[in-house]
Amino acid sequence: MRPTPPAGRPIRTAGAVLALCLTLCLATATATGRATATTTAARTGTARTATAAATATAVTVDGTSPGRTFDGVGAISGGGGNSRLLLDYPEPQRGQILDYLFKPGYGAALQILKAEIGGDTNSTDGAESSFEHTRGAVDCSNGYEWWLMEQAKARNPAIKLYALAWGAPGWVGNGNFWSQDMIDYLMDWLGCARQHGLAIDYLGGWNERGYNAAWYENLHATLAAKGFTGTKVVGADDNWSIATSMRTDSALDSAVDIVGTHYPCGYMSAMTSCSSTPDALATGKQLWASENGSEDAETGAAPMARAINRGYLDARMTAIINWPVVAALYPNLGFNTMGLVTADQPWSGAYTVGRSAWATAQTTQFTAPGWQYLDTASGYLGGNRANGSYLSYAAPGKAAWSTVFETMDATADQTVTLQVAGGLPAGALHVWSTDLSASAATTRMTSGADLTATAGVYRLTLRPGRLYTVTTTTGQGAGTAPSPQRGRLALPYTDSLAGTATGQEAAYFAAMNGAFETEPCAGGRAGRCLRQQAPTTPIRWTAESADQPYTLMGDLGWSDYTVAADVLLEQAGTAELLGRVGTQARNNNGLNAYNLRISDTGVWTLLKSDTAWAFTTLASGTVPGVSAGSWHHLALSFQGSAITARIDGAVVAAVTDGSYGAGQIALGTGGYYGAQFSNLSITPGTTAPLDGTYQLADANSGQLLDAANQGTADGTPVIQWPSNGGANQKWRLASTGDGYYTITGVASGKALDLPGPSTLPGTQLDLRSADGGTGQQWLVVPSTGGHYTLESRADGQLADVSGASLTMGAGVIQWPANGGANQSWQLVKAG
Known part of the structure; x- marks a missing residue:
């Protein structure tokens, strides 16, 4: 279960994150810090749970198979103001981001949007305004969740809406959430939703704060009495314990329509396995991972790919909802890169569509809520979860079907043969895939050659670290809207x-x-x-x-x-x-x-x-x-x-x-x-330019930014090394004229470079011939104690000594801002 203390979302130090990664991701990560540049798999979530040889798996996609009803894959706006900056984005970029999130056949194509009911209180990385700051003073126009839900519905009228409170104004119940006041407050909020033309499909209680059985029973009855009969109650947005109570409390069992838990596949983990409980399964209710994720938009893609498939295979969960939907918040906040899209510069319009968006799309663009899981056409490749998994879905009336394969942990190609039975359509099968391996230069969903049957059998080879969808459906695609480059918010x-x-x-x-x-x-x-x-x-x-x-x-x-x-x-x-x-x-x-x-x-x-x-x-x-x-x-x-x-x-x-x-x-x-x-x-004010030649010393280790082995060729990795007076430890800073700098090695004449430029955290920095690209432009920002951070213009991540290592030769990589001393550099004038 997710370890959520009363203080809210856990505060994780760099060491705690490392320990979690070492335990759950990759046994070969270095013991001194985050995995080094040679263990990128740990950072991307492509952990190897076991070694498995190539194997063949035969799958019969049978329309007569038993299986639960699929409820969808979604994401959460809220629980921390994570969507706030999206509202201030200029057009056309704002519309492009919304398309990548919600538009069918374009990007993540989300099937569920879960929105916070604002309560004027911090709920992780920000506070969302209440619609009723004082009793009776209802304002249905404030805040941005109404706008976001409307935008989602405009792009996908079939999307399901789900609402949940993290806090509430102090007048509610005189500070008691589990009160009649709170139920009345929720009814007022649903009334506002109606004014906005929004039907709320699902409503929860108090995020990660347990449950009160009588309150849930009252909520269910009040929804019916107030005419909100189409709104189902989710309980308890915390853990599986409510299901145990439901087994012996018939009134509570009747009041809760869906059992929703948080992080059943592990919190900030590789999500190699998921779990429910016998009591949860025995309720006969739909089981949801009503909050999952808390992962970086890039490195969280592989865990997400596992969880969508394995949530059903391991625990019969019929919905997976990612926290959060978008990282539209400032980079100095704790969860600043979690989401499907990163959008933290409304003034420049810059944004990045994360790998997680495409991990989502491989299911959402090929299914719809109301489809049926096909249990007999779902499982682990070769019977071994280390090879990967597959999950099959059929449309109502057997009109279409799709099978999603993930090979996140595979170490060799897998062969799959498919046959179609039970009244499902056959003919040409369409194949789409996304490369989530650490070596992928670019990541987006792409179409492949159709499969045709030979003697009724289709054959497909699955490569490691990828997602594949085999489908009879059409209409899929991957958006191509470009993002502007990052820039400064100009003064004055x-x-x-x-x-x-x-x-x-x-x-x-x-x-x-x-x-x-x-x-x-x-x-x-x-x-x-x-x-x-x-x-x-x-x-x-x-x-x-x-x-x-x-x-x-x-x-x-x-x-x-x-x-x-x-x-x-x-x-x-x-x-x-x-x-x-x-x-x-x-x-x-x-x-x-x-x-x-x-x-x-x-x-x-x-x-x-x-x-x-x-x-x-x-x-x-x-x-x-x-x-x-x-x-x-x-x-x-x-x-x-x-x-x-x-x-x-x-x-x-x-x-x-x-x-x-x-x-x-x-x-x-x-x-x-x-x-x-x-x-x-x-x-x-009047800031003196930094043009000149410097040595750059890591504030954590005291070692210098160094071209490895005194290399001068393109691709030479950049590392930290004790001061030795070499020219490969001297760097020439030159202003680009718009607030950024190029950083050029004195010995090599080559630029400090983010290869690609990649958006993947953990990417090793190196030397490259100057090309004027954003991967060679750095924002040099004063930080603490007279030091500086080096922020890539390409994606806003910082130059970072991997794992806060004190070892000479440790790689210098890019990593999201976390306030660590290993992201801070002292600039010392050379000579």
Whole structure:
């Protein structure tokens, strides 16, 4: 089961992730850290569970086979604000991303969309606004989940919609989720869905917080009484324990239509096997993996491929729902690359369609909810799960069929023969495949030659590390819309914070707690302002020690700048302006940032916070003339290690602190009460260019970026090595003129290069002749303690010493940002 503590989604250190990978993925990974560049299989989830020779498998696809009803493959929007930035993407890129997610015959073609019912509280990597901040004040237009569900339905009218709450406003049940208030709140939400023309097919209880039998019984009865007879109840979005209670509680058994559990194939694992329980199977209900995944968009594809097939083979689960649908969130947040598409730069329009989208497509583009599993045409290749698996489906009325094969763990080609029986169509069979092996240069679903029968037998060879679908259906395809290249959010930047409409968030802002929505300005100011709306502490899902509301935005590469905004407190409390906002600990358990805080009495504090929510006071004082109901102007300036704070134009503090070198901005309040913000401005400082020749030392090991074996040829791997004075450890940085740099080896004259450029985490960096491509352009960003990160323009991942290794010769790879010292480099002027 998924190890979810009361604090919410587990906080995983680099060591914990490594331990999990070593246990579940690949026994040959190095013991000093993440797998080295030679063990890429561990990073991609293509773990070898056993060695198996080539074998032949005979499959009879029989329309008379028994089997459960297939409910679909889907994904989740929510549980952490993971879709937030998608709303701010420009067209046509926003439409392209939506097509890749939902459009049949184009991309992931999702069959279920599960959406969070916002509760004004952090639910992993952000907070989604409630539609009812106070009792009775229902606003059916706020938030972005309505919009996303509408977009999904517009592209695929047959998609099923599923809703679930992670938290709720504090007024609900006076803080008690398992209350009549909560059921009434859900009925109000369903009423809003009706206003949007959305029929909700499935409704859950409280995400990963157990169950209350009487509450589920009341929910089921209330749905019927309120006319929502088409909405089925899923219980309990946690583990299988509710099924055990259902076996002895007939009322609960009647109230729960579908038994949904989380991570039955293992949390952040290779998902080589899945499990249910005898009690779950004995209920006779449909069994779902109602949340699965939590995997990188690229490396999670192989685990997903296994889980879709093996979830049914091992545990008779009829739906697999991936968390989350899209990684449209900032890279300083914990789960910043999990999803089917990565879309974290709305200002540039850049996005990446992950391998996981195509792993999904190999099932969703060839089936539909309501099809039947064919048990006798499903199993493990050669009877050995190490070879891979296959799963067959038939359309109602035996009008069509599809069989999906996965060979994620195979070490040799597999031969399959197929025969068709039981009234299913034969003729030419179409074949589509996706190469998910670590060596795949590009990954997308492609069509192959049709299969024709010889004496009634079809033959197919399956190569290792791939997905294949054999089908009688047509209409499939792989979208070809291109993404723009990544770029900086240019300064100066200004925003009145009036937003696009009342009740919506301001552009690029993502709330981490509370609800920041545009409302008519107070304090005698005309127009709309951004207001913190949540009036009381919500029913929380996470348990962070500092849970006050704040919303962040901007480019993590901003270094020297001034951020300023007007603020108005509506009552006693504090308003906050943050700068150089960097790494946020998972589940909002801390934040690297500088914070200017002012109270309604004029008391101000300049603070520094860290990823454990430890606050250090850098300066403090009092200014006259500040009171609730009046507007005041706050500003924070950063120039190198110099920090200047201003209130209403007057300097109140000038301090020196070099802990954080770059980051976003944020607005916040000290608690759950009303405050307004207006007239945001971010103006650039004067940052000296880094053009010149440097040695780059890893902040974790102290070793230098090095061309292996003093190599100068294309493809020479880049490693870390102790300082030896060699020219192969000296690098020339040259600005591209738009914020990025090329990094060229002095000895070789070759560029630091991301091969491909690949989007696969763990890809080994090397030397290549200069080509001007994005794989040779690096954003050099000040980080902590005077060090820098090197961010690839191709995909936003960082230059990383594999596994945080201290061993000389360890590979330098690309890896998503995680705040580790092994992603931080000291630049030392050569000579």
